[in-house]
Amino acid sequence: MRAYLPDYSFHRAKTLTEAFSQLEAGAKPFAGGTDIMVLLDAGALPPDNYFDILAIKELQGIRSTKKALSLGALTTYSEIRNHKLIQSNFPILCASAREVGAIAIQNRGTIGGNIANSSPAADLPPGLLVYEAQINLISKRGLRTLDYTKFHLGYKKNELQKDELIHSITLKPEFQKHHHFWRKVGSRRSQAISKTMIAALAKVNRKRIEDIRIALGSVAPTAVRCLEVETFLKGKILSPSTILEAKKILSRDLHPIDDIRSTGKYRLIVSQNMLEEFLCGIG
Ligand SMILES: Cc1cc2nc3c(=O)[nH]c(=O)nc-3n(C[C@H](O)[C@H](O)[C@H](O)COP(=O)(O)OP(=O)(O)OC[C@H]3O[C@@H](n4cnc5c(N)ncnc54)[C@H](O)[C@@H]3O)c2cc1C
Missing domain, CATH: 3.30.390.50 (CO dehydrogenase flavoprotein, C-terminal domain)
Structure with missing residues (x-):
């Protein structure tokens, strides 16, 4: 049975402060929507309040310094596959992003959504494990960083607390000779x-x-x-x-x-x- 849309509410958070208020009120983040909309279409999404996070600047984009590369939670698969530094330093992430769904999903789906959804069949986690990534989580309390190996706790279970968003992934380019x-x-x-x-x-x-x-x-x-x-x-x-x-x-x-x-x-x-x-x- 399909979902009944009036059972859901949807807002747009333009800043982190607005996002934290939404989380405090019990609403759920909505990024590309490629996992959430499948559930909605199947009538399997519990009625709830959602808020769009796509406009939040701090969660967007790929930033590089000499020591590390930071992928904002809203980075899409297409951005990953087309990024020169990811191609040269972390080719497994490009190869896995290239095999997610097809082009439309790659343009819309985000790394943050893939990780938060915590499916054992998600394509990015194995690459993040071998590159020994770190994951940065943000809330009103500040930013906390975890080794990615500690993030997934079980089937669809992870370290993310109710008041937190995935902020970014940090990767160190140490694998040129591998x-x-x-x-x-x-x-x-x-x-x-x-x-x-x-x-x-x-x-x-x-x-x-x-x-x-x-x-x-x-x-x-x-x-x-x-x-x-x-x-x-x-x-x-x-x-x-x-x-x-x-x-x-x-x-x-x-x-x-x-x-x-x-x-x-x-x-x-x-x-x-x-x-x-x-x-x-x-x-
Ligand atoms: C046709 C189709 C094919 C697909 N093929 C593949 C595939 O081959 N491989 C694969 O791995 N996946 C696949 N997917 C699944 C999906 O595209 C990915 O998991 C995607 O990365 C989810 O990201 P999103 O931004 O769309 O997440 P959303 O659907 O917006 O959110 C997913 C979950 O993550 C939470 N969330 C999102 N962003 C954050 C954040 N920053 N902080 C905290 N929580 C957050 C949401 O609340 C929700 O619980 C496919 C999906 C479809 C519809």
Whole structure:
């Protein structure tokens, strides 16, 4: 059943102060609306008060300094894919943004909405995990910064408090010498929610792995770093037996579920294959 529109109210907050008042009154932020409108259309959005945050300057834009890059919560996928510094320093984010929905969604959907929605199948979190991003949350009480690894607490659960907005994401450009790898497996190349996906980074010196970070999405209640596999691979010279062992460790680490998009068995096998594809490419 479709939603009955008079059950909802909608305001525009032009400043952070107006947004904080809206939050205090119990209203919910509305950015690109690409997640919220799907629920509305399906009659699954509880009647509530919403406020548009798109005009709030502090949440907009990509800013760079020598030490870091800051992506405002309202940064769209199209802005991410077209940004030269993100292309050169954080190519996994460009590659994942390029595979979100299709162009219309990429022009409208925001990084803040993707993170706040906290779906395990969201495309940006695995990349943010391997780049060890920080997330900045803002409220009347001020700005607080968390390691992104600490933000997602479970399926659709996160650290965001009722009076907070996602302000921005901070990334440090420390990965110029790394291999960057991204792979999303869904039913189609576009307009597909993933069955599994991998974001991975590695720095290799004379065939020895000096640094490695691997994250998967759609295989657990949140995107996950594969720390046991990383620990096993660090310092190793890659060989067919090392890759085989890494795949075995991954299968001990992961317990993906069956759902409407795929089976746990398929997700596990394909995740192992993606890990192998990545490792074969860096050796
Ligand atoms: C056809 C279609 C295809 C899609 N394909 C993909 C896909 O392939 N991969 C993928 O990952 N996603 C996909 N999505 C989901 C969606 O586009 C993304 O999750 C998007 O990034 C959400 O951002 P938004 O600005 O539209 O969020 P909104 O819908 O405005 O908000 C989503 C949630 O985040 C909250 N929120 C938004 N901004 C903030 C903020 N700054 N602070 C606090 N809370 C906030 C809202 O209150 C709401 O709960 C698809 C959606 C559609 C409709």
